[in-house]
């Protein structure tokens with residue numbers, strides 16, 4: 529079974545010193561013009577490195593051996609001592625919180641974190657499939673915001689696993705939740721993609737955020753702290 533490690537990291541958990549960044553990362557950080565982008569990028573790198581340390585079993589002081597580069601399509605590329613690592617990495621940030629997921633072994637992987645907040649009917653009509661809209665309509669008003677956020681996040685995770693992001697129509701991914709749960713306290717939905725088959729998408733609500741992790745293959749999941 530493919531091993532997957534994930535972590536969520538909040539802004540307050542970030543070390544005050546930046547000595548855990550490589551010099552190339554420091555340079556990239558200094559190049560950001562907007563504070564929000566700088567914060568998101570930094571927190572994402574921190575979360576990615578925490579998850580990578582846990583997956584590899586490397587000690588915390590080796591953190592500077594890790595560098596998270598960016599591929600031309602925007603996806604993160606984990607490096608160890610200047611060479612690409614044989615792992616898959618995905619990351620996401622929302623409201624000063626980041627989610628990173630890493631897996632050992634070749635499976636397409638995408639993750640997403642979204643703050644649960646109201647999204648309009650127009651949003652649902654524009655971005656969701658007919659089946660997803662029916663699912664939202666059948667949900668009690670009390671749970672509507674988290675149901676909509678979950679579907680949206682599962683789409684984003686899946687589109688990241690496909691390395692396309694929101695360049696494609698979000699209705700090309702359909703989220704089907706049969707109410708299944710894994711043994712590790714995650715719900716598990718299926719995401720079915722036009723011309724690209726099916727993904728398993730884990731989801732959970734965690735302190736007001738929806739977390740989703742989409743993978744092509746079955747994975748064994750563990751949390752890094």
Ligand SMILES: CC(C)(COP(=O)(O)OP(=O)(O)OC[C@H]1O[C@@H](n2cnc3c(N)ncnc32)[C@H](O)[C@@H]1OP(=O)(O)O)[C@@H](O)C(=O)NCCC(=O)NCCS
Pocket residue numbers: 568569572598600601602603604618619620621622640641684687688689690691692693694695
């Ligand atoms: C991928 C995408 C859906 C992320 O959406 P978002 O809600 O704004 O942001 P999230 O915080 O959830 O995720 C951002 C992370 O997704 C990752 N990402 C970006 N593009 C990606 C892609 N094509 N495939 C997989 N992951 C990608 C990055 O790690 C990014 O964080 P970072 O830039 O700090 O490293 C969005 O960026 C997108 O649609 N990109 C389309 C491709 C594009 O325009 N790329 C720009 C080329 S640089």
